[in-house]
Amino acid sequence: MANLKAVIIGSGFGGLSLAIRLQSMGFDTTVVEKLDGPGGRAYVRRANGFTFDMGPTVITVPHFIEELFALERGQPNLDGPDFPPSVLDERQRITQGISGGPHTSRYVQIVPIQPFYRIYFDDGTCFDYDGDPLHTREQIRAICPDDLEGYERFHAAAKAIFERGFLQLGYTHFGSLASMLAVMPDLLRLDAVRTLFSFTSRYFKSDKLRRVFSFEPLLIGGNPLAVPAIYAMIHFVEKTWGIHFAMGGTGALVQAFVRKFEELGGRIRYNSEVSRIIVTAPDGGEPSRFGRKVARGVQLTSGEVIPADVVVSNGDYANTYMRLIDPRYRLFHTDRRIRRTQYSMSLLVIYFGFKADNLNLDLRHHNIILGPRYEGLLQDIFERKVLSEDFSQYLHVPTLTDPSLAPPGHHAAYTLVPVPNKAGRGASLDWRTQGPALVDRVLRFLDERGYIPGLCERLVYKSFITPDYFEDTLNSYVGNAFGPEPRLTQTAYFRPHNRSEDIERLYLVGAGVQPGGGTPSVMMSAKMTARLIAEDFKL
Numbered sequence: 001m002a003n004l005k006a007v008i009i010g011s012g013f014g015g016l017s018l019a020i021r022l023q024s025m026g027f028d029t030t031v032v033e034k035l036d037g038p039g040g041r042a043y044v045r046r047a048n049g050f051t052f053d054m055g056p057t058v059i060t061v062p063h064f065i066e067e068l069f070a071l072e073r074g075q076p077n078l079d080g081p082d083f084p085p086s087v088l089d090e091r092q093r094i095t096q097g098i099s100g101g102p103h104t105s106r107y108v109q110i111v112p113i114q115p116f117y118r119i120y121f122d123d124g125t126c127f128d129y130d131g132d133p134l135h136t137r138e139q140i141r142a143i144c145p146d147d148l149e150g151y152e153r154f155h156a157a158a159k160a161i162f163e164r165g166f167l168q169l170g171y172t173h174f175g176s177l178a179s180m181l182a183v184m185p186d187l188l189r190l191d192a193v194r195t196l197f198s199f200t201s202r203y204f205k206s207d208k209l210r211r212v213f214s215f216e217p218l219l220i221g222g223n224p225l226a227v228p229a230i231y232a233m234i235h236f237v238e239k240t241w242g243i244h245f246a247m248g249g250t251g252a253l254v255q256a257f258v259r260k261f262e263e264l265g266g267r268i269r270y271n272s273e274v275s276r277i278i279v280t281a282p283d284g285g286e287p288s289r290f291g292r293k294v295a296r297g298v299q300l301t302s303g304e305v306i307p308a309d310v311v312v313s314n315g316d317y318a319n320t321y322m323r324l325i326d327p328r329y330r331l332f333h334t335d336r337r338i339r340r341t342q343y344s345m346s347l348l349v350i351y352f353g354f355k356a357d358n359l360n361l362d363l364r365h366h367n368i369i370l371g372p373r374y375e376g377l378l379q380d381i382f383e384r385k386v387l388s389e390d391f392s393q394y395l396h397v398p399t400l401t402d403p404s405l406a407p408p409g410h411h412a413a414y415t416l417v418p419v420p421n422k423a424g425r426g427a428s429l430d431w432r433t434q435g436p437a438l439v440d441r442v443l444r445f446l447d448e449r450g451y452i453p454g455l456c457e458r459l460v461y462k463s464f465i466t467p468d469y470f471e472d473t474l475n476s477y478v479g480n481a482f483g484p485e486p487r488l489t490q491t492a493y494f495r496p497h498n499r500s501e502d503i504e505r506l507y508l509v510g511a512g513v514q515p516g517g518g519t520p521s522v523m524m525s526a527k528m529t530a531r532l533i534a535e536d537f538k539l
C-alpha cells in the first residue's frame with residue numbers, strides 16, 4: 001500500500017478534499033494545478049490592499065469541513081455514519097450558530113452569518129431569510145398573509161425531501177440505472193421531480209415568496225424553472241446547519257485545506273497544467289478499441305510525465321474527457337454525448353473596493369438583489385441565451401463581517417450576475433465588449449438605486465471576470481460556472497459518474513459529477529470518490 005501513488009488534476013474544493021482523504025487512506029498523493037495558487041473557483045484575488053474571494057462565499061454544513069480536518073494518515077474513517085447523531089441532535093441550536101469544531105478551529109476560524117441572505121425585490125422592499133421560524137412567519141404575513149398556511153405545508157414538504165434526499169440518500173453514488181429506479185417511487189411520493197418553481201408555486205400565491213423560496217439553486221448553477229424540487233433540500237440544509245463565513249475569506253479555508261494535506265504528507269504543484277491523461281491496456285501496451293483501458297498517470301504541458309496508480313480529475317467534466325483523453329479511449333463519454341449535455345449558466349463577477357467614510361450602508365453580508373423579471377430573465381439566461389437589459393445579482397460585502405479584507409476605511413465587495421454560457425446563441429456574445437458595458441450598468445445601478453450611495457465616486461478598485469475567464473482560465477467547457485446543469489435528466493444516475501465508465505483507475509471529483517455543485521456537494525463527492533477507490537483497491 002505504501003507505494004500506491006495518486007495524482008489529482010486540480011485543487012478546487014473537491015480536489016483538495018479528496019487529496020486529504022487519499023492521503024489519509026495511505027496513497028502518496030500529488031495535486032497538479034494549472035493556476036499559480038489553490039482553490040479553483042475559490043481562488044483569491046489580491047489587489048491594492050483588498051482581498052477578494054473570487055467564488056464561493058456561503059459556507060454551509062460546517063461538519064463536512066470538521067470531518068476533513070479530523071482525518072489522520074492511516075485513519076480514513078470512511079465507514080462511520082455520514083451524519084453522526086451529534087450533528088443531528090444539535091439541530092435546534094444550530095441556526096443560532098455553531099461553526100467549525102475542535103479540529104477546524106486549529107486551522108481556520110468559521111463564524112455564523114445572520115441573516116443568511118437579505119433578498120431585495122425590485123420595488124425596494126426586502127425579506128431577511130435567517131432561519132428563525134418566528135421572524136420568517138412575520139415577514140410572510142407582512143407580504144401575503146394568505147401564504148402563511150402554504151408556508152407550513154411547504155416547510156413540511158421540504159423537510160421530508162431533505163430527510164430522504166440529503167440525510168439518507170445524499171452520499172449514494174448512483175452507478176447503475178437500477179440504483180436510480182429504486183429511489184424513484186420515493187421521489188415521486190415526495191413530489192420532488194416536478195420543477196422547484198412549480199413546487200414552490202403550489203404553496204405560495206405571492207410572486208415575491210415564490211422567488212424567496214426558489215432562488216437558492218442559482219447559487220449552484222441551477223435554473224429554478226428546471227431543477228427538480230429535490231433541490232428544495234438546500235433551504236433545509238441552510239436552516240439546519242446555518243450559513244457561515246471563514247474569517248480571512250473562503251481563501252483562508254482553502255489555505256487550511258492545503259496545510260492539512262501537506263501535514264499528511266501530500267504535495268501540490270502549481271503552474272502545472274495537465275495536457276493528457278495517460279491510458280494503456282492492462283499489459284501496458286496500446287489499448288484496443290473495445291478492450292480494457294487503464295489510467296497510468298498524467299502528462300503536463302511541459303512534457304513531464306507523472307506516473308500514478310490512480311488518476312482523479314477535479315477539472316471540468318467535459319474538458320476532462322474531450323481535451324485530456326484521446327477519443328479512441330472513450331466509448332461512453334464521446335464528444336457527441338458531452339456536447340448534448342446541458343451546462344450551467346455562466347457569470348459576470350465584479351470585484352470592487354470603495355471608500356466607506358460617512359457611508360450609511362444598509363446592506364447585509366449576503367444580498368440577493370432581484371430584478372423586475374424572474375421567469376423571463378431565467379429563460380433569457382438558460383434557454384434563449386441572450387443578454388437582457390435587466391439583471392439580478394448577488395452582492396457580497398464580506399467586510400461587514402471581516403474588515404481585514406480591505407484597507408482601513410474601505411469595503412471590499414463582489415457582485416455576481418448570472419449570464420448565459422457560451423453554448424448555442426451564447427457563443428455570439430462578445431464578452432470583450434459586453435463585459436465592460438455590463439459592469440458599468442451594474443455599478444451604476446448599485447449607486448443610483450441607493451444600495452451603495454455614491455459608489456461611482458467612492459470606487460477605488462474594480463476588476464471583473466466573464467464567461468471567457470471560466471472557459472480560458474478555469475478550462476470550463478462553454479464557460480460554464482458550475483458544471484453540467486442540475487436538472488432531472490442530469491441528476492443522480494444521469495449525472496456524470498465519479499468512477500469513469502471508459503477507463504479503469506480513472507475517477508472524477510467535484511461539481512461536474514455526483515452529487516453536484518456547491519462546496520458541500522463537492523466535499524460529499526470527494527467522500528463518494530474516496531469510497532469508490534477504496535472499494536476498487538479493496539482497502
Ligand SMILES: Cc1cc2nc3c(=O)[nH]c(=O)nc-3n(C[C@H](O)[C@H](O)[C@H](O)COP(=O)(O)OP(=O)(O)OC[C@H]3O[C@@H](n4cnc5c(N)ncnc54)[C@H](O)[C@@H]3O)c2cc1C
Pocket residue numbers: 009010011012013014015032033034035038039040041042054055056057058059060219220272273274275314315316347349416473474475481482509510511512517518519520522
Ligand atoms: C462566483 C461563484 C460563486 C460561488 N458561490 C458559492 C457559494 O457561495 N457557496 C457554495 O457552496 N458554492 C458556491 N459556488 C460553487 C462552488 O464554488 C463550486 O461548486 C466549487 O467550488 C467547485 O469546486 P470543484 O472542486 O468542482 O473545482 P473547481 O473549483 O472548479 O476547480 C477545478 C480546478 O481544476 C484546475 N484545472 C482544470 N483543468 C486543469 C488541467 N488540465 N490541469 C491542471 N489543473 C486543471 C482548475 O484550474 C481549477 O483550479 C460558487 C461558484 C462561483 C463560480
